[in-house]
Amino acid sequence: MLLSVGCGGRPETADDSIRGEVKVAGSTTVLPIAQEAAVEFMEANKRTEVEVQGGGSSAGITQLKEEVIDIANSSRELQPGENDGTIVDHKIAFDIIAIIVNPDLKITNLSRKQVKAIFTGKMTNWKEFGGPDREIVVVIRDQASGTREVFDKIALGSTSDKPVWCVPSAIESASNGVIREIVGATPTAIGYVSYGYVNKTIRAVELDGVSPTIENAAEGRYTMARFLHMFTQGEAEGPTRSYIDLVLSDEFQEEVVGQEYIEVKKVKRQ
């Protein structure tokens, strides 16, 4: 860190008035946004240092409460046990969870029931869906993942009282990128990723006939969607405040967030 030694007047330009360090960690879904924002922020404010890490939503929230970091990125809401009333929620984007399969599989649409049957291990062979006579390889996220939590809740009907578990043979992966990698490389695999990770190496399937698109989610037709958050301990101040303001600015929302997610202000539902 560069610290100015001069004892003259305080710098007047906006460039210099914001200084200090912002530590950000948590959800790997939010990671690309947070990194892009960090680059822009440090460019605009030369005397700041933003450090962004992944680790998963839960890990981020834990670190925030231990005051190791300033901002916890999260792809899920706070749980009752986690909120002691001091954590402030900043909704920064709206995201879609897409169910993805290997492109070799001739499957384009699954019903909610089928999704639940596949992920909980009640149906284990693709031939039950008109596919090849091969084992269904389920790929899921790790325990820390907010994406997993939202998926379990919406797709499997899991609740904190009655958790629904994915099939034991499911491959647990540490990030969206790894899931995409495994599903893309395994001809019989199915998994789920954040919409921003959908590309040509995998195929996003329709859920009950509705494809996971920004329009469908923003208007509430595709329901496997959630807000992405940045949590702070108390109201954000100093460089942390400025960093979050940048993320929420119209320009950043449009140019960066809008590329892969839905801008927060476009979403009607709460």
Place this chain on the structure above:
Amino acid sequence: MRARGGEAVTGACFKGHAFADRENRVKVVMLACASVAILAILLIFLFIFRESLPSIRELGVKNLFFSTDWRPNVADPKAGHYGMLTFIWGTLLTTFGAMLISTPLGIGAAVFIDQVAPDSMARVVRRGIELLAGIPSVVIGWFGLILLVPAIARVTGTSGYGVAAASLVLVVMALPTITTLSAETLKSLPAELKEASVAMGATRWQTIYKVLLPSAREGLLIAVILGMGRAIGETMAVQMVIGNARAFAVSPFARTSTLTTRIVTDTGEASGIFRSALFAQALVLLLIAMVLIILIRVISRKREAA
């Protein structure tokens, strides 16, 4: 430095004294070094034991160590289930599979280096195997992921991830240890053994497997155990190919986890009793390592006695 200065000034009659003084100081430094190492081991053991105590107390030995029910709960750790038998089994199974292949391969390579190959070729093979030991495990895991897993998937019709892939990756990790230590053992055998055997009219093959290998038995066993230690502790490479599942493995192509991969997968977000249960898994790993070390002590003592 001071000792040497004193030596120059005071002359020959104090030379012995200064020398002893310096030796004592060296001894103290060495003792300090050794104490730090022992202290570190002791602290690690105590720390891991202390951290795993809450889960042992809360869940009981049976539910923690002898249950296959692994359903952790991140938000409310007390509501989860933390049986680790699946992962102990995963560790033992992958290690056993790896040893099944790397033991004959390693000892065979050692025999080749020490007994069969001409000097120049033995040197090349030995260097190659030593080089293998220097490859970072993540690189080996990467190769496993892009070459081994698809190959196994093609042959077996499974996903390719699983125990077999993990074992094969571990073979690469354990092989250098087994080969170099076995070669050392064979080299240290008295030359008379071989000479006597050959003089009796035994062929080279007969000499190797009826005289040399039996005489080197304890040393070879130690080599295998040390290789096993390497395999049991390996994390990164295994995690990339084992399929990271929580299912109890019943087939070599089933996806599961080992103790190390489970710890590394879940440490990030674990708190409370969940975290403690992961420490209990570390404790089991530590105990397995200790058993192996004790085994080595017992075997080498037997060898010295023989």
